[in-house]
Amino acid sequence: MRRRRWGETGLFVFVFLMVFGVICSNTAAEMTSSFHGTFESNFILRDADGLQHGFFDEAYGVQQRNVLKFDVDINPGIEWGPFRVEKVHLTYRGAYDSIFDLAAHRYDIKENLGASRFDYGLRDIRFENDLREAFIDFAYQGDSGTGFFRPGRQIVSWGEGMLETLNDVINPPDQSYAMFFQSPDDVKTPLWMGRINYSIPRMPGFGLNFDLLWVPDIRPTQFAPLDSVVGNRSVGLQAPYMRILPFVDFKGLNVRQDVPTSENEYGAKVSADIGNRFKASLVYFRDVVNEPAVYVHLTSQPTAFLTHPKQHVYGGFFGYQLIAFGTEAIIRGEITHYTAYPISLVSADNIRKIEDGQLVLQTFLLKPMTKFTLAVDKDLRIPWLSKDLTKVSVEWLHKVINEWNNRLDNRWYISGTTKTRQDRRHIREQDVILCNIQTYWLASKLNPSFTAGYNPGKHGEGGTAMIAPSIKYYIQPGIYCDLKLQAFFGDARASWGFANLINYASDATFKIGYEW
Amino acid sequence: MKRIMINIFKYLGLPALVFLIGVGGYLQAAELPKVIDKTNCDQYKDLFIPAMYLAVERGGWIINPGTINFKYKHEDKFVAASAKNAGKFDISPEGDLVEKATGKIPLYNIYGYPFPDIDVKDPKAGAKIIANFNWQVYRFMGSTLRRPLLWINPSGLERYIDGVDTRLYMSGRPPGQEIKRNPDLVLTYQFQNVLQPMTMKGTNTMSYIYMDKRDNTNYAYVPAIRRIRQTGSTTRSDPYMGSDAWNDMNFGWAGKDRSMKWKYLGEKTILAPFTSPNMIPVEELPDGRLATKYPYTGMVFKLGYEVPGWKGDAWAPAPGVITYVPRKVWIVEQIPKDPYYNWGTHHMYVDQETYTVWYKEVYEKSGDFRTWYITFLHYSESQSGKSNTGDADAMFFIDEKVHHATISSSAPSTVDHIYVPASKLTTNYFDVNNFLLLSK
Numbered sequence: 001m002r003r004r005r006w007g008e009t010g011l012f013v014f015v016f017l018m019v020f021g022v023i024c025s026n027t028a029a030e031m032t033s034s035f036h037g038t039f040e041s042n043f044i045l046r047d048a049d050g051l052q053h054g055f056f057d058e059a060y061g062v063q064q065r066n067v068l069k070f071d072v073d074i075n076p077g078i079e080w081g082p083f084r085v086e087k088v089h090l091t092y093r094g095a096y097d098s099i100f101d102l103a104a105h106r107y108d109i110k111e112n113l114g115a116s117r118f119d120y121g122l123r124d125i126r127f128e129n130d131l132r133e134a135f136i137d138f139a140y141q142g143d144s145g146t147g148f149f150r151p152g153r154q155i156v157s158w159g160e161g162m163l164e165t166l167n168d169v170i171n172p173p174d175q176s177y178a179m180f181f182q183s184p185d186d187v188k189t190p191l192w193m194g195r196i197n198y199s200i201p202r203m204p205g206f207g208l209n210f211d212l213l214w215v216p217d218i219r220p221t222q223f224a225p226l227d228s229v230v231g232n233r234s235v236g237l238q239a240p241y242m243r244i245l246p247f248v249d250f251k252g253l254n255v256r257q258d259v260p261t262s263e264n265e266y267g268a269k270v271s272a273d274i275g276n277r278f279k280a281s282l283v284y285f286r287d288v289v290n291e292p293a294v295y296v297h298l299t300s301q302p303t304a305f306l307t308h309p310k311q312h313v314y315g316g317f318f319g320y321q322l323i324a325f326g327t328e329a330i331i332r333g334e335i336t337h338y339t340a341y342p343i344s345l346v347s348a349d350n351i352r353k354i355e356d357g358q359l360v361l362q363t364f365l366l367k368p369m370t371k372f373t374l375a376v377d378k379d380l381r382i383p384w385l386s387k388d389l390t391k392v393s394v395e396w397l398h399k400v401i402n403e404w405n406n407r408l409d410n411r412w413y414i415s416g417t418t419k420t421r422q423d424r425r426h427i428r429e430q431d432v433i434l435c436n437i438q439t440y441w442l443a444s445k446l447n448p449s450f451t452a453g454y455n456p457g458k459h460g461e462g463g464t465a466m467i468a469p470s471i472k473y474y475i476q477p478g479i480y481c482d483l484k485l486q487a488f489f490g491d492a493r494a495s496w497g498f499a500n501l502i503n504y505a506s507d508a509t510f511k512i513g514y515e516w
Numbered sequence: 517m518k519r520i521m522i523n524i525f526k527y528l529g530l531p532a533l534v535f536l537i538g539v540g541g542y543l544q545a546a547e548l549p550k551v552i553d554k555t556n557c558d559q560y561k562d563l564f565i566p567a568m569y570l571a572v573e574r575g576g577w578i579i580n581p582g583t584i585n586f587k588y589k590h591e592d593k594f595v596a597a598s599a600k601n602a603g604k605f606d607i608s609p610e611g612d613l614v615e616k617a618t619g620k621i622p623l624y625n626i627y628g629y630p631f632p633d634i635d636v637k638d639p640k641a642g643a644k645i646i647a648n649f650n651w652q653v654y655r656f657m658g659s660t661l662r663r664p665l666l667w668i669n670p671s672g673l674e675r676y677i678d679g680v681d682t683r684l685y686m687s688g689r690p691p692g693q694e695i696k697r698n699p700d701l702v703l704t705y706q707f708q709n710v711l712q713p714m715t716m717k718g719t720n721t722m723s724y725i726y727m728d729k730r731d732n733t734n735y736a737y738v739p740a741i742r743r744i745r746q747t748g749s750t751t752r753s754d755p756y757m758g759s760d761a762w763n764d765m766n767f768g769w770a771g772k773d774r775s776m777k778w779k780y781l782g783e784k785t786i787l788a789p790f791t792s793p794n795m796i797p798v799e800e801l802p803d804g805r806l807a808t809k810y811p812y813t814g815m816v817f818k819l820g821y822e823v824p825g826w827k828g829d830a831w832a833p834a835p836g837v838i839t840y841v842p843r844k845v846w847i848v849e850q851i852p853k854d855p856y857y858n859w860g861t862h863h864m865y866v867d868q869e870t871y872t873v874w875y876k877e878v879y880e881k882s883g884d885f886r887t888w889y890i891t892f893l894h895y896s897e898s899q900s901g902k903s904n905t906g907d908a909d910a911m912f913f914i915d916e917k918v919h920h921a922t923i924s925s926s927a928p929s930t931v932d933h934i935y936v937p938a939s940k941l942t943t944n945y946f947d948v949n950n951f952l953l954l955s956k
Contacts, residue, residue, distance in 0.1 A: 032930060032931075034711060034712070036711070036712045036713060036714045036717055037714050038713075038714045038715060069714070070714070071714065071717065086953060086954075089956075137953060139950075139953060141942065141944040141945065141950070142944075145944070145947075146944045146947045146949055146950055147949065148949065148950075148953050155742060156742070157741055157742040157743050159743070160743070160745075183740065184740050184741050185739065185740050185741065185742060197949045197952065197953070198949070199947050199948070199949045201697075202699050202700060202943065202947070203699050204699045204700065204701075205699075205700065207947070207948070209947075209948060209949055271948075273948070276700070276724070276726070276730055276731075276733045277733070277746075279746060319745065319746045320746075321731075321733075321746050321748065323731060326855065326856075327856065328748045328856065329748070330745070330746050330747065330748060332745075332746075377745075377747075377748075379748055379754065381856075381858075387755070387918070388754065388755045388758055389754045389755075389858070440755070440757075440758030443667055443669070443674075443755075443758055443759065443760065443915075443918065443920045443922075444667065444675065444755075444757060444758020444759065445667075445669075445674060445675070447758070474674065474675050476674065477673055477674065477675055477676055478713060480715070513715075515713040515714045515715050516712070516713055516714065
């Protein structure tokens, strides 16, 4: 277990004392509270070779997760003129995934890797016991505007993108038990941080808001156990949500997270409301990159270290309510520029260097990258589909690596007598079209939705696609079930898009839940 | 049978309405039976709006006429202030309330009915009645009310959400309570904060309805991605979260007047539903707020499906729970100007004395009758004479086509207050950062 840093510890102690003080204060008579939560049980069935090669013809269970999640909100009713303690908020999530007992033969995973808090073992994906959010809101509403200060463990989301995270890099994804795009809020890792949000007094047709963050709690994208065994390429990396990641080359190596926990992240967002239809934001974030940049130390115990460099993130986003030609739609867009994004190299191009007398392979280059999205949200009346309006969103995502050099460019890769062309131009510029459709049936007793994504492919590579239909059914007040499917299709050899998921990650999820 | 009745409604709706208006006389409650149901409803047909008559005739509803032990009215101060507005205002061709002298939209506070004297021969009478309805609501200044929303199917309760509805009215405020700072010229701020159940928590919406010609600005918080998104204006006529209600239907009408064409159709006497035959006294807080009290304890008063052996509509009030009292109403036709609005013609039944919207019937664009609305309320008064007149205990939205209903009720809660003064609720509350703060 790593030592907590003063910033994170300080926030923890501060929030604890504040919560304690609020609960013990003399305002108990004014205090109100609420307690709401869910208990959900799911089963996820995976098609071993993907739906492209037959509909669940080789199916096996990858998850049977039972989750208790609840929120506690306490409004202490404490006010000092324009200042008040708005609320204390706690979110707890506990889980038990029985698949590791029901199918223990399939998942022979080490119980505990023990290297750092980020190197998960079996117990980390089998059980969860997490106070996900714990913060207190100090609010101000007065002649100088409105604002709040929120210290504590929390999730903050910036941006307008639908599926891909652009400016939304603050809370890293937790991919240890779910895919990156499932339940976006659930797969985010909450962080200890301080947040100040302030709006100046509104002026005619103009409003300005500032959002400031300081994050002393540095965590990377969380992966399932990276429990490979040195020298043995036939074991390890068996966790259900490890196989879908491009980490197969790590088999036979020790794999460890190397997270710069002594760093700080910080950022600012400035948002302007201009008129009553246009809203735009500018963003800066000093970021410890969530995705790994991998160094392989070739010692007697060869070890891959997942490092996380720092970068600047500059961006902006907007939303506009377009009313023209007798119709109405919301146009939104987002752009982000990353100054040092790790781009992986083909193995033949890994950079070799000697550090402390050891041979080290650098498997990436840090390159500036830009992503942008442009999207339209439109409510459509489709009477044959639903009596309700059908909400349709279409989004175009474009990514470009801004600096390009020979190491990233076309290569002939020679392995023994095999000569393979590694045309890396595919990764320089990428496009993805995303679509989401949702409506209500039977007076919202049935909530269907359909998400699809398509990457057209380039330079001779085929396109790849994702579909994710789902339907939620409210059986009776408080009880619901959910059926979801996600499947990937297209050119499984493509070097980008959804290619890596085509053969490994077509899942069907059945869920039943109780909520209050 | 239902289909036939709907078709009769479709083709004969307006003539039938005119007929009812013609024969509808004022009946004393004492002349009415204790129960009106399918066996005797034909004798009292003229006391019902057509949609409700169909519901009683088919055995879906049982009506208990009675008397109330109070005068259902607005406070004297409000009525007196209204009289002073006589002759000051008019309705523009676009449907906006304007100053008679200048023809401009009044961008300042107006207290009382803008049109204290309604001349039914005036072609603008319909729009003026609706303006009066609005300004009697605005006299609450601000309100924070717990508002559960219940989805009811023919078998009973199928879903619910519960939350707090907060409103701030920038006009209609009593003298001394004006909010001078209104840079965006907003007429009404609305904020629906969903608190439970868990999977719906935080699916909040916020709207600004402007004094001038601008379209509404609407925001929605999306909990799954923790972001505020702008949404379109037409969402005000979308079913709210798949229910039978939509935002513009709150309190009978909560939209922008100029978005509709209004027409006075006539007057009649209807049976207005009260949840208590007695006045419920309430305490006025030192800051002027009125804490609400209800004659029931749950999320809503007892409904039919909760009565063993009940064979009527699941959403109908249980027999004996509601006291129906004859009240004289104006009938106003409402037709959306926006071709993308989800609905066609509406008929509103507006109390002649208090401008409470008791009933509303909504037709599809095709002309088919679809949904009716009914307001249930009680009367409370403080010692100073402040009343809750017009504040609904429950609003029922009944879709007769799919035989389903949604109930927006008021439930007892410590947050429930009307007449919320500026010291407790300002425009700052509706800033996007407060929207964010209260959403998660």
